[in-house]
Amino acid sequence: MKITLSINLGGYSFNIDEDAYAELKRYLKNLEIHFAEEESSAEILSDIESRMAELFRAKLTSYKQVITIEDVNNAISVLGAPEDISNNESTSARDKFSTPGYHRMYRDPDHRMIGGVCSGMGAYWNMDPWIVRLIFVVVTMLGGLGLLVYLILYIVLPEAKTTAQKIEMKGEPVNIQNIKDSVKKEFNTVRKNMNL
Amino acid sequence: MDLENTKAQMRKGILEYCILSILSRSSCYASDIIKELKDAKVIVVEGTLYPLLTRQKNAGLLSYRWEESPQGPPRKYYELTKEGKEYLADLDESWNELVESVNLIRTR
Numbered sequence: 001m002k003i004t005l006s007i008n009l010g011g012y013s014f015n016i017d018e019d020a021y022a023e024l025k026r027y028l029k030n031l032e033i034h035f036a037e038e039e040s041s042a043e044i045l046s047d048i049e050s051r052m053a054e055l056f057r058a059k060l061t062s063y064k065q066v067i068t069i070e071d072v073n074n075a076i077s078v079l080g081a082p083e084d085i086s087n088n089e090s091t092s093a094r095d096k097f098s099t100p101g102y103h104r105m106y107r108d109p110d111h112r113m114i115g116g117v118c119s120g121m122g123a124y125w126n127m128d129p130w131i132v133r134l135i136f137v138v139v140t141m142l143g144g145l146g147l148l149v150y151l152i153l154y155i156v157l158p159e160a161k162t163t164a165q166k167i168e169m170k171g172e173p174v175n176i177q178n179i180k181d182s183v184k185k186e187f188n189t190v191r192k193n194m195n196l
Numbered sequence: 197m198d199l200e201n202t203k204a205q206m207r208k209g210i211l212e213y214c215i216l217s218i219l220s221r222s223s224c225y226a227s228d229i230i231k232e233l234k235d236a237k238v239i240v241v242e243g244t245l246y247p248l249l250t251r252q253k254n255a256g257l258l259s260y261r262w263e264e265s266p267q268g269p270p271r272k273y274y275e276l277t278k279e280g281k282e283y284l285a286d287l288d289e290s291w292n293e294l295v296e297s298v299n300l301i302r303t304r
Contacts, residue, residue: 011269031243040250047226047246047272054227057268080241 004066010046010053016067023072024052034082048079055079083176103171106160115154123169207238212248213291214238216276216284219258223275249274257283 004015016024031048035041055075056067079085105124107116118136122129140146160166163179163186211233218224218232226245233239252258257280262270276284 035247038247038250039254044246044250047249048243050269050272051226051230051242051246053268078242080243084241085243085247 009056010050012053012057014053014056014067015065016072017069020067020069020072023069023076027072027076030082031085034085051079081176104165104168105157106165106169107154107157108166108169109159109161110166115150116159117150117153117157120157120160120169121153124171126170204240207240208244210291211238211244212252213284213287215245215248215252216257216280216287219274219276220281220284223261223273225263225271225273229274252280256280 003018005018005021007014007016007021028045028049032041032045035044038044052075055078056071059067059071059074103124106120108119108123108129109116111119111123111129113119113133118132119129121132125132136146136150138146139149158165160169163182167178167182214233214236215229218229226249229249230239230242230245233245234242239245249258253260253274256277258274259277260272260274263273265271
């Protein structure tokens with residue numbers, strides 16, 4: 001069971017899953033930031049919303065009445081990520097329109113020992129996760145506070161699941177090139193592990 | 197050199213010209229334009245079209261009117277202005293020159 005929301009997109013009314021709504025909102029927000037410097041940004045956005053509504057309409061039948069996260073992701077791939085909708089003719093467009101380098105703390109599932117808190121903190125501050133682990137162990141031995149902090153951080157920090165989040169965790173600007181590099185790196189690691 | 201990037205730059209250069217050419221035949225709404233551009237494989241992601249349309253409209257090359265649609269809310273129909281037609285005629289000429297130049301070099 002899922003909660004659905006009712007939205008007005010481009011003059012049409014849609015029922016949309018909660019997760020799909022969050023993704024759609026994030027995408028439209030990113031576009032808004034992307035076009036912020038454009039003279040008629042509101043008009044461009046409303047045109048894109050209208051097109052989005054058309055794409056959604058094509059997905060609905062009498063048996064399928066709710067917009068799902070797949071529909072949203074599909075529409076986004078058709079319309080293009082903000083980085084791909086580059087409106088600048090210069091070759092530097094890619095660098096210029098990358099999302100500003102968010103730097104956020106995540107739990108790092110790739111290098112975790114327990115929950116990925118220490119490895120995430122290590123990635124965030126760009127230091128060896130074993131130093132963070134050592135600090136936690138010492139603080140825990142000094143009265144158990146370390147364990148409590150660890151638990152709180154485990155609950156509060158989200159896990160870095162997507163490639164974009166893993167880049168954010170390290171504080172590099174999130175753009176197509178970085179994601180490509182990062183995916184390539186991951187692919188090579190897998191290949192090495194499988195001895196291909 | 198990044199091949200995909202070079203290709204994208206080439207496509208981007210002619211996209212503006214293609215939009216005006218499509219509109220020179222008849223007034224269209226954005227989704228009609230997208231369909232033609234996609235069939236001709238000059239556009240990869242649809243979102244690229246909208247900032248271009250708005251910019252061409254702001255430059256006075258295009259104008260639009262709202263038209264009732266049989267299903268759903270009214271649609272924006274774009275058409276070339278007098279200025280747009282002149283602009284397109286200029287581009288037609290320079291496109292022909294470009295094709296000639298490239299052919300000359302390639303067949304030498």
